Amino acid sequence: MTASEIRALFAVASRPEVVSLAGGMPTLDALPLGEVAEIVRRCAAEQASVALQYGSGQGDSLAREQIVDVMTTVGVTCDPDDVVVTTGSQHALDLLVRILVDPGDVVLVESPSYVGALGVLRSYEADIRHVETGPQGAEPAAVAAAVAQARSEGRRVKALYVVPHHQNPSGATTSAARRVELLEQCRRDGVLVIEDDPYALLGFDSEPLAAMRSLDPGGVVYLGSFSKTFAPGLRVGWAVAPPAIRAKLVLAAEASVLCPSMFSQRVVATYLAGSDWRAHVKVLRGTYRERRDALLGALEQQLPQAHATRPEGGFFTWVRLPEGVDAAAMLPRAVAARVAYVPGTAFHADGGGSDHVRLSFCFPTPERLVEGVRRLTAVVAAEQEL
Numbered sequence: 173m174t175a176s177e178i179r180a181l182f183a184v185a186s187r188p189e190v191v192s193l194a195g196g197m198p199t200l201d202a203l204p205l206g207e208v209a210e211i212v213r214r215c216a217a218e219q220a221s222v223a224l225q226y227g228s229g230q231g232d233s234l235a236r237e238q239i240v241d242v243m244t245t246v247g248v249t250c251d252p253d254d255v256v257v258t259t260g261s262q263h264a265l266d267l268l269v270r271i272l273v274d275p276g277d278v279v280l281v282e283s284p285s286y287v288g289a290l291g292v293l294r295s296y297e298a299d300i301r302h303v304e305t306g307p308q309g310a311e312p313a314a315v316a317a318a319v320a321q322a323r324s325e326g327r328r329v330k331a332l333y334v335v336p337h338h339q340n341p342s343g344a345t346t347s348a349a350r351r352v353e354l355l356e357q358c359r360r361d362g363v364l365v366i367e368d369d370p371y372a373l374l375g376f377d378s379e380p381l382a383a384m385r386s387l388d389p390g391g392v393v394y395l396g397s398f399s400k401t402f403a404p405g406l407r408v409g410w411a412v413a414p415p416a417i418r419a420k421l422v423l424a425a426e427a428s429v430l431c432p433s434m435f436s437q438r439v440v441a442t443y444l445a446g447s448d449w450r451a452h453v454k455v456l457r458g459t460y461r462e463r464r465d466a467l468l469g470a471l472e473q474q475l476p477q478a479h480a481t482r483p484e485g486g487f488f489t490w491v492r493l494p495e496g497v498d499a500a501a502m503l504p505r506a507v508a509a510r511v512a513y514v515p516g517t518a519f520h521a522d523g524g525g526s527d528h529v530r531l532s533f534c535f536p537t538p539e540r541l542v543e544g545v546r547r548l549t550a551v552v553a554a555e556q557e558l
């Protein structure tokens with residue numbers, strides 16, 4: 173594992189004078205903080221013997237029951253026994269790759285793909301291969317070709333990793349038809365699908381599509397998270413997996429952390445059971461819609477030579493910079509001009525993406541987003557004169 177040069181810049185990028193279009197931090201403005209404080213108090217005062225104690229490696233049963241309810245929002249019917257609670261969905265992904273992948277095994281990913289997943293895959297020495305991905309999602313023919321190619325090299329293909337709702341970083345949603353086609357292709361090829369779905373409920377104007385897991389429970393491991401819809405600081409995520417994989421996930425979780433935080437799980441479970449969390453998610457959708465509109469409006473006005481995707485939900489737009497501008501090379505100069513982004517290279521395992529940036533609109537207010545684009549536009553203009 174190596175630290176990227178981007179990391180050093182992020183220490184600077186988190187200073188208050190910098191407009192960060194880089195991180196994926198959700199807004200906490202809309203959280204009912206009084207209610208959350210009362211839940212925390214009750215978990216400590218009334219549930220201390222459980223909430224402050226070690227618990228099950230698979231996760232607290234109350235939390236798993238609530239997660240079963242959340243899963244119905246993406247059309248998945250499951251049992252608490254199918255669920256493994258983890259320390260954020262990042263940990264679920266880490267455990268999954270740990271049990272699946274031997275060094276050199278191939279894992280297929282979208283192009284571009286989530287930087288945090290690439291980090292996990294690299295740390296277990298997976299052979300990461302991007303498959304061509306269009307506005308509808310990963311191309312099934314490209315999956316078939318990548319599987320055939322890997323097998324002709326004597327390699328095992330362990331999984332296809334996808335983020336089907338409001339992808340990080342592209343913002344694209346895999347269409348309903350494409351989900352079916354991908355599942356059929358993966359079933360034919362005997363490839364497991366890892367469906368990483370933290371943004372499912374954050375569609376601005378639409379309800380989520382049916383999860384791939386709902387269409388093929390035996391062939392899909394679903395990863396969910398409360399980081400985007402509740403609070404990332406609690407670090408509660410989950411996996412819904414076929415029984416054999418679930419059993420291994422629990423063993424890996426026990427080896428890794430003994431059990432996920434009981435206190436966090438009780439806070440989440442109490443919140444879900446007693447609060448109108450669906451209403452809170454609705455407020456978030458409105459907030460993020462407004463921020464997307466502010467960012468895209470500013471880009472259109474100030475930087476029309478760039479091409480930005482128009483996400484229907486989630487946190488990110490994927491922007492192709494004007495011809496000849498290199499996103500990674502420009503980053504130090506952008507940070508000096510007090511604006512930060514993530515260069516597209518972070519989302520490619522193969523060095524691609526230098527002509528793209530990921531801009532996130534989740535955290536800054538609309539006014540700050542407009543200011544961020546103003547600064548970015550000046551940096552891009554200076555870059556073109558170099």
Ligand code: PMP
Nearest residue numbers: 196260261262286340397399409
């Ligand atoms: N998957 C994706 C696609 C994400 O964007 C993120 C958060 N950046 C995660 C997983 C990790 O989320 P968590 O906080 O639940 O670990």
